[in-house]
Amino acid sequence: MQPRAVDAAGVAHEMAGTGARIVSLVPSITELLFALGLDRQIVGRTGFCVHPRDKVRQVPKVGGTKAIKLDAIRALRPTHLIVNIDENERETVEQLRAFVPHIVVTHPQTPQDNLALYALLGAIFDRAQEARRLAEALEGRLREAAAHEFAAQNVLYLIWREPWMTVARDTYIAAMLRLVNWHTLPDVQGGAAGAARYPSFDFDHAPWLDAVDRILLSSEPYRFTEAHCIALKRDPRLAGKRIELIDGEMVSWYGVRAIEGIGYLQRQAAAA
Incomplete structure (x- = not known):
């Protein structure tokens, strides 16, 4: 009997056959x-699964990560569905x-969880052999980051x-x-009672703002542009802070993108 793999929901899955039909509702998992x-x-x-661009075009869309078309998925007759606790709605x-x-639930919360x-x-x-190759590449990136001493920065990631x-x-x-010694503000934990994992705030009521060294404007889910950077640089409340765009895919996409993402962050930190 084949060993079973346990997903983030604690469900054990047996090895799928070559006839497995997979629908992915998570962009980074699709990649x-x-x-x-x-x-x-x-x-x-x-529709948000856009990488690798030359290959995903051949795969039918089933809606968004939350606005999912159930009938479209039913018509594809999948044997396996890949979902994520943060990105897809439980209902x-x-x-x-x-x-x-078979529904496979994922929930990586740190770069190391990609292993x-x-x-x-x-x-x-x-695909155990392919998975091991990816793991070796990621472990190499993690070692590189750990071996480098990056200057500590408090960052506001928008x-x-x-x-x-x-x-x-x-x-x-x-x-x-945190792999490059950048620490997010405000200092809140989304798992705490009443706290949000992605909190909203008001620049006029942010006592922690003075401690921010760098403001990072992500390319997703909101597509910030250079125009937004320019507007924030004119804001007297943010005087003296470094304000710049950052590639959200490199920072927020887990899976294979994490390997490239760690290298990207190291280059960003080194250029500080």
Whole structure:
């Protein structure tokens, strides 16, 4: 009997056969599935699953990460559905359980969690060797980051405006930033009672703002532009702070993108 792999929901999955039909509702997981060589078994993806660009075009869309078209997924007859605790709504996932035999739940919260993610999908879809290669590459990047002494910076990582929104310290994004000694403000944990993982705030009522060294405007989910940077640089409340754009995919996408993302952050920190 084949060993079973346990997902983030505690569900054990047996190895899928070569006839597995996979729908991914997570953009970074879709990219990872292709990196594992599962091209022929990926039958559905969201409209936000845009990498690798030359391959995802051939895969039918089933809506967004939250606005999911149940009938479109049903028509694809998937054997496996890949979801994420943060990105997909539980109610929708429960509806999908009615006709999808295997739902694999993911929830990486740190860059190191990608090692278990590679192993999980590698075990389920018989790509253990490919998963090990990715793990070795990621471990190399993690060692590089750990060996370098980066100057400590307090950062405000913006993901939305109207209202302004940022990230709590127990998010994957904050954990990625800590690899280069960047620490997010405000100092809140999304898992705390009443706290949000992606809190909103007002620049006029942010007592922690004085301690911020650098403001990072992410390219997603809100697409900040240079015009937003220029506007914030004119704001007297932010005088003296470094304000710049940052590639949100490199920071927030787990899976195979984390390997490149760690290198990207090291270069950003070195250029400070």
